[in-house]
Amino acid sequence: MSERLKITCIGAGYVGGPTMAMIAHRCPSIDVTVVDMNEERIAAWNDADLQNLPVYEPGLDAIVGEARGRNLFFSTDVASALKSADIIFISVNTPTKTYGEGAGEAADLRWIEKCARQIAETIDGPAIIVEKSTVPIRTAAMIKTVLEANGRGDDVDVLSNPEFLAEGTAMADLADPDRVLIGGENPQAIEKLVSVYEHWVPRDRILTTNLWSSELSKLTANAFLAQRVSSINSISALCEETGADVGEVARAIGSDSRIGPKFLQASVGFGGSCFQKDILNLSYLCDYFGLPEVADYWRSVVKMNNWQKHRFAQRIIKNLFNTVADKRIAILGFAFKKDTNDTREAAAIYVCRDLLIEKAHLAIYDPKVSLEQLITDLEYAGITDARERAERGEIVMTSDAYEATEQAHAVALLTEWDEFKDLDYQRVYETMPKPAHFFDGRRLLDLGHLRKIGFTAYSIGSGIQ
Numbered sequence: 327m328s329e330r331l332k333i334t335c336i337g338a339g340y341v342g343g344p345t346m347a348m349i350a351h352r353c354p355s356i357d358v359t360v361v362d363m364n365e366e367r368i369a370a371w372n373d374a375d376l377q378n379l380p381v382y383e384p385g386l387d388a389i390v391g392e393a394r395g396r397n398l399f400f401s402t403d404v405a406s407a408l409k410s411a412d413i414i415f416i417s418v419n420t421p422t423k424t425y426g427e428g429a430g431e432a433a434d435l436r437w438i439e440k441c442a443r444q445i446a447e448t449i450d451g452p453a454i455i456v457e458k459s460t461v462p463i464r465t466a467a468m469i470k471t472v473l474e475a476n477g478r479g480d481d482v483d484v485l486s487n488p489e490f491l492a493e494g495t496a497m498a499d500l501a502d503p504d505r506v507l508i509g510g511e512n513p514q515a516i517e518k519l520v521s522v523y524e525h526w527v528p529r530d531r532i533l534t535t536n537l538w539s540s541e542l543s544k545l546t547a548n549a550f551l552a553q554r555v556s557s558i559n560s561i562s563a564l565c566e567e568t569g570a571d572v573g574e575v576a577r578a579i580g581s582d583s584r585i586g587p588k589f590l591q592a593s594v595g596f597g598g599s600c601f602q603k604d605i606l607n608l609s610y611l612c613d614y615f616g617l618p619e620v621a622d623y624w625r626s627v628v629k630m631n632n633w634q635k636h637r638f639a640q641r642i643i644k645n646l647f648n649t650v651a652d653k654r655i656a657i658l659g660f661a662f663k664k665d666t667n668d669t670r671e672a673a674a675i676y677v678c679r680d681l682l683i684e685k686a687h688l689a690i691y692d693p694k695v696s697l698e699q700l701i702t703d704l705e706y707a708g709i710t711d712a713r714e715r716a717e718r719g720e721i722v723m724t725s726d727a728y729e730a731t732e733q734a735h736a737v738a739l740l741t742e743w744d745e746f747k748d749l750d751y752q753r754v755y756e757t758m759p760k761p762a763h764f765f766d767g768r769r770l771l772d773l774g775h776l777r778k779i780g781f782t783a784y785s786i787g788s789g790i791q
């Protein structure tokens with residue numbers, strides 16, 4: 327009987343967890359172990375109650391429930407899992423550096439390097455190392471150098487296999503990807519990883535390239551997607567000056583097959599762990615390689631996004647007669663998009679920050695985000711007294727939308743959760759002081775309906791305000 331293939335993934339986060347769950351689900355003949363140094367996170371992945379998994383993704387609980395304990399394992403024993411692995415995925419965090427050279431732009435690669443060192447110290451046979459985390463171009467060379475310097479070069483291959491899943495739709499994206507991208511130098515190693523994906527992905531959707539093209543493609547894909555959002559958001563501002571409607575403009579331009587309809591939804595701004603980080607990283611690389619014009623071109627996408635978030639907060643303040651001090655403002659949605667509990671770089675953080683600087687009181691409701699997470703995010707964004715404000719009741723997290731909107735001078739809808747479509751807005755209106763302001767940062771609701779109820783209603787990119 328042939329040995330079962332063993333995969334180990336370092337990092338049980340938003341990428342590692344769902345991706346490995348899908349591999350285990352689709353490949354019952356492969357044993358998949360996900361390791362993380364964070365004990366609390368691993369305990370949550372092993373929780374008998376699938377509602378307590380650390381990552382919220384529709385459909386993830388069912389797949390984990392089916393595969394866990396059969397061929398999917400979560401553990402803190404990194405060394406043992408590395409020792410026995412044929413393929414090692416690196417799926418750890420690569421946030422933007424906050425210190426030293428490249429602070430604010432370059433990717434912080436210390437967790438990747440630590441993984442490379444751990445692997446070099448632990449493994450004693452051949453292995454394939456797969457970069458799953460988004461990394462700057464040529465990171466594979468760094469991993470290879472660390473391995474070689476520790477006598478582990480010859481029988482170890484490094485591949486790049488960037489993840490393209492979007493949060494909130496991760497399970498569907500993993501089950502039916504537009505493409506799987508694998509970059510590498512050794513055709514045999516590439517073929518081995520191809521054979522894993524071939525369990526469920528048609529061969530013609532598995533693209534193979536050289537290492538550097540693969541690494542750069544991930545940054546480029548995210549830069550192009552983010553650029554579309556910033557482009558339509560820039561037009562949303564012009565719509566508000568001219569009486570055009572950005573939804574109509576998006577439909578009109580998206581019908582051109584050369585442009586296409588996706589990623590043209592004007593919003594309060596893009597968030598998430600990838601777009602900003604990857605563009606800044608791309609810009610940093612361009613500067614590094616002596617291409618400042620290219621760097622500035624991409625940087626402007628982030629600049630536009632920051633402006634859009636700020637513009638939205640300013641609109642609220644302006645419409646509330648230029649003062650929000652001591653006024654209660656309801657925030658509907660805090661996650662960076664619907665169907666996720668992830669708040670990294672969420673537009674809501676920055677809108678709330680701007681309002682808190684103006685001394686507003688915030689009542690926030692999000693179906694998946696905790697008060698603790700909210701306070702951490704606000705502190706990170708510069709509201710250093712967020713906890714004290716929460717203790718004084720100036721920042722509250724409510725258990726439903728009606729509780730948040732009660733007695734609020736304004737409602738700001740910042741995440742497009744489906745449940746916000748079906749709220750009884752007449753009821754919301756009646757519990758608010760008048761004039762009752764509504765600010766739709768996602769273009770989720772029918773502006774005409776809100777105005778008919780009596781709200782002074784604003785929606786991003788909808789006519790003269």
Ligand code: UDX
Pocket residue numbers: 489490491492493494548551555588589590591592593594595596597598599600601662663
């Ligand atoms: C993104 C990429 O889509 C994915 O391929 C990559 O692997 C990781 O980064 P993610 O950040 O999870 O995925 O979500 P995505 O759906 O791309 O949305 C990013 C942000 O842009 C969200 O805040 C979303 O609300 C916003 N957005 C997206 C818009 O404002 N308008 C749009 O039309 C699309």
Ligand code: ADP
Pocket residue numbers: 336337338339340341342361362363364367404417418419420437440441444459599
């Ligand atoms: P992503 O969105 O890319 O999945 P996350 O921050 O959600 O990022 O997850 C990355 C995980 O990687 C974290 O849970 C972190 O504890 C883990 N991690 C980082 N470095 C190591 C390491 N050297 N060994 C084990 N786990 C690690």
